[in-house]
Amino acid sequence: MGAPFLFSLYLALSDANVGDPVAHFVGLENFRAALESDVFYIALQNSIVFTVVGAIFKGLLGTTLAFLLLQPFWGRKFVRGLVVIPFTLPISISVLSWKWMYDSQFSVINWFLSRIGLIGSYGSADWPVWLGQPHLALAACIIVNVWRTFPFSAIVLLAGFTSVPTEILDAARVDGTSFMQRFRFVVVPMIAPILLIGFLFDTVFTLSDLSIVYLLTQGGPANATKILPVLAYQVGIQAGALGRGAAISLFLFPLLMPLMILLLRNLRRREY
Amino acid sequence: MAGPRTYRQKEIRRHLWIYGALTPYIIIAVFPIYWMAITAFKQDPDLYRMDAFPLWFHLAPTWKHFSYLFTNTNYGAWIVNTMVIAAWVAVITLLAAVPAGYALARLRIPGAENLGIAVFMTYLVPAIILFLPLARVVSMLGLQDSWWALVLVYPTVTIPFCTWLLMGFFKTVPVEMEEAARVDGCGYWGALVRIVLPVSVPGILTAVIFAFTLSMQDFLYGLAFVAPGDQKPVTVGVPTELIRGDVFFWGSLMAAALMVGLPVAILNNFFLDRFIQGITGGVGK
Numbered sequence: 405m406g407a408p409f410l411f412s413l414y415l416a417l418s419d420a421n422v423g424d425p426v427a428h429f430v431g432l433e434n435f436r437a438a439l440e441s442d443v444f445y446i447a448l449q450n451s452i453v454f455t456v457v458g459a460i461f462k463g464l465l466g467t468t469l470a471f472l473l474l475q476p477f478w479g480r481k482f483v484r485g486l487v488v489i490p491f492t493l494p495i496s497i498s499v500l501s502w503k504w505m506y507d508s509q510f511s512v513i514n515w516f517l518s519r520i521g522l523i524g525s526y527g528s529a530d531w532p533v534w535l536g537q538p539h540l541a542l543a544a545c546i547i548v549n550v551w552r553t554f555p556f557s558a559i560v561l562l563a564g565f566t567s568v569p570t571e572i573l574d575a576a577r578v579d580g581t582s583f584m585q586r587f588r589f590v591v592v593p594m595i596a597p598i599l600l601i602g603f604l605f606d607t608v609f610t611l612s613d614l615s616i617v618y619l620l621t622q623g624g625p626a627n628a629t630k631i632l633p634v635l636a637y638q639v640g641i642q643a644g645a646l647g648r649g650a651a652i653s654l655f656l657f658p659l660l661m662p663l664m665i666l667l668l669r670n671l672r673r674r675e676y
Numbered sequence: 677m678a679g680p681r682t683y684r685q686k687e688i689r690r691h692l693w694i695y696g697a698l699t700p701y702i703i704i705a706v707f708p709i710y711w712m713a714i715t716a717f718k719q720d721p722d723l724y725r726m727d728a729f730p731l732w733f734h735l736a737p738t739w740k741h742f743s744y745l746f747t748n749t750n751y752g753a754w755i756v757n758t759m760v761i762a763a764w765v766a767v768i769t770l771l772a773a774v775p776a777g778y779a780l781a782r783l784r785i786p787g788a789e790n791l792g793i794a795v796f797m798t799y800l801v802p803a804i805i806l807f808l809p810l811a812r813v814v815s816m817l818g819l820q821d822s823w824w825a826l827v828l829v830y831p832t833v834t835i836p837f838c839t840w841l842l843m844g845f846f847k848t849v850p851v852e853m854e855e856a857a858r859v860d861g862c863g864y865w866g867a868l869v870r871i872v873l874p875v876s877v878p879g880i881l882t883a884v885i886f887a888f889t890l891s892m893q894d895f896l897y898g899l900a901f902v903a904p905g906d907q908k909p910v911t912v913g914v915p916t917e918l919i920r921g922d923v924f925f926w927g928s929l930m931a932a933a934l935m936v937g938l939p940v941a942i943l944n945n946f947f948l949d950r951f952i953q954g955i956t957g958g959v960g961k
Contacts (some may be wrong), residue, residue, distance in 0.1 A: 415687055469701050477694045485945055487698075487705045492944035496895040496911045497937040502706040504715065504926050510723070512711060551704065559952055595909050612804040615895040633804040640808045641900050650808045657805065 433584030443627060443635060444652065451631040451659075454546055455610045461550045462606065466557025473558065474565050488555040495552065499619045502548045506534035506620070541621050545629050548616050553606055560602035564595030604663050611656060632656055709937070714742055716931035723927055741927035742935075750906045751932055754913035757823045758936075761909055762891035764827040769834040770880065771886045776835075777842030777866055782851075793906060807900050814901050823909060824899040828890055837940070838883040841950075843880030885947045892940045910936050 473484060478600035490498065500575070505512050509526060511534065517523045523530045534544045544670015568591055576586050614633035617623060621636070632652060710731075715723060718735040725734075810829055811820075819825040849872050857867040873880070891909070898912035901920040904915050914932045918925065 465701070469698075472694060472701075475690075475694055477691055483698055485704065486702050488945060488948060489709060489941055490705050492894075492941040492948065493709070493937045494940050496915050497933045497940075498708060500915055500933045501712040504924075504930065505708065505711060507924075507926075510730075515730055536851055538692045551708070555705065559948070563952055565834055614804060618899075619895075636804060636808070637896075637900065641811065646808050646812060651807045653808060662695045 431562060443630060444655075446627050447623075447630045447632045447652075448633040448655070450542065450627075450629060451611060451633075451656075453542065454549070454631055455607060458502070458546050458549045458553075458610055459603070459607065461546075462554045462557045465550065465554040466561055469558040470491065470561035470565060473562055484559075488559065490560075491555040493552075495613070495615045496619060499548060499616050500550065502544075502551075503535075503620055508533045508536060508546055536625055538625055541625060541629045545617050545620055548620065549610055549613070552616075553609065555608060557602060560598060561595075564598040564602075565591065565657045567598070568594050607663060608660060635673050700725045709934075712934050712937070714781065715926055716934050717816055718927060720927060720946075723750060724796045741925075741931040744928050745932055745935075749918060749928075750908075750913060751910070753906045754910035755906065755936075757913075758892055758909040758911070760824050761823050761830070762888045764885045765834060765891050766887040768827070768831045769838050770883060772831065772835045772870070773838035773842050773883060774868075774880070775918075776839045776875070777874075778846050778872065780839070780843045781846035782854075786920050803833070803894075803896050804936045807812055810897070811900055820901055821904055823902055823907050826891070826897060826909065829901065830894065834883075834890055841883055842876070842879055845876045845930060849875050870876070882947065882950050888950075889940060889944050889947060892936070893944075 421553065469487065471488075472597050504510075513534070514523065514526075514532060518525055518531075523532065525531070532540055535541050570595075572590060573586060576590050581589070612633055614631075614637055617631055617634050618637065622627045623634045632655060634651040636649045639645050639652060643649075714731065714733070718733060719735045719740070720740050722733065722735040783956075810832070814820050814825045814828065814889060817828070819828060853871050853875070854867040857871045858864075862870060866953075894909075895911055895915075898909045899916065902908050902912065907915070908917065910932075913938065914929065918929050918932060
């Protein structure tokens, strides 16, 4: 695992491409080229929007679902098995189903919206073409990402909640705390490490995932959904400029670095 | 009589509340799968119409899309590829991860405790950073036109994780059992094969499932490394080969997706708890 990473650094500093196996050292040329292209900034911005907006919705859906699943009720295991389905399906497979639901004409989402009167019928001006309009396309990609990973957030949170001893909660209740107070000052600090891990994993998955955008829109229309992984793939493999592509994908690293340092410090502290 | 009945009524009301609150989540989670399934069985004229209620059949269900997949496309070959790749990956992973996990759990190697964290960190280096250098390795070995490239690449992900997983399992096997075996004349190796491995079967199965599901979930590596149509794993073949230009055959696409998706989802469901434990357990306790 370490070797490919170092090799990636080396590639980023060279002019390697698929056709010419002999690479020359070009210093920071590839990084400079990336920083000078407009597409790079668009992709960086889209990546950040994609990750942050996605994380907010996943947090909301995941927390509420975790609270519901925390209650004892009949058939809980079965319900849990159903709601985790999005996370367990192979990603390229489930994205196909969404692509069909986002179809420009036979979209079942539009059928539903039109039925309840939110939009007009097919052909009217407010008929949304999910993957064809810039803002909608980015939203569509985020929706798929949220759909796929909110069960993950819920299950991680559930694991956290169940690890809090009920005695402590009872003690806090005796002390006259409200539900929100207990949540904020007892539960959250206790499960912070688990929250952090879950958050970190999810950010890495989301930030580095190419399949959703690649399969839905290929980064279009007009770069509206181009995110860094898609750009790195298109430059590195499709255009064959391995060095350029590696440089672009390495820009993900500084985005992830603060999270990793935070995590590592947390892990160290807990060892004593 | 009044006491238990009010309790029961309370319970029923509570259940209704919970089910009611859960319904939207379940619909959101399951609807794309349902849509996939109903599309796969619909006849084309039934599929492409806008006037009728789309969530149910208006013409008789059909197997046509399924048979089309096996007669007119490489679908069968993709499934075979995927299974063979997954099997190889599982074997290679076990061959590397069992000795490594055992060594880390038992032999007092300095720094073994930190290795858990190290493995964990490597798991966080995303594939998107690694796939370009790996592309170079693959093309140097001349594997870029066959699925053997994937047999080479997937273990870079599965071995660290499974080593860590198995290390945890091996630690739970009492050392005394092994010492007893060694007194009876087994070497380190003999004790591992005859005592530790049989006790750790659940752990090993988990590692195998992980190797399998990873091979069946990956998209990026398969997309980047395997070009010929008949060599692709199924998760790459379906979205790239079944879509020709702008023409989408949604019926057969969804049929293809359904046949891969369901088994993998079920397998993964079994594995999920272990996976969550794996990533939270390191810090949770």
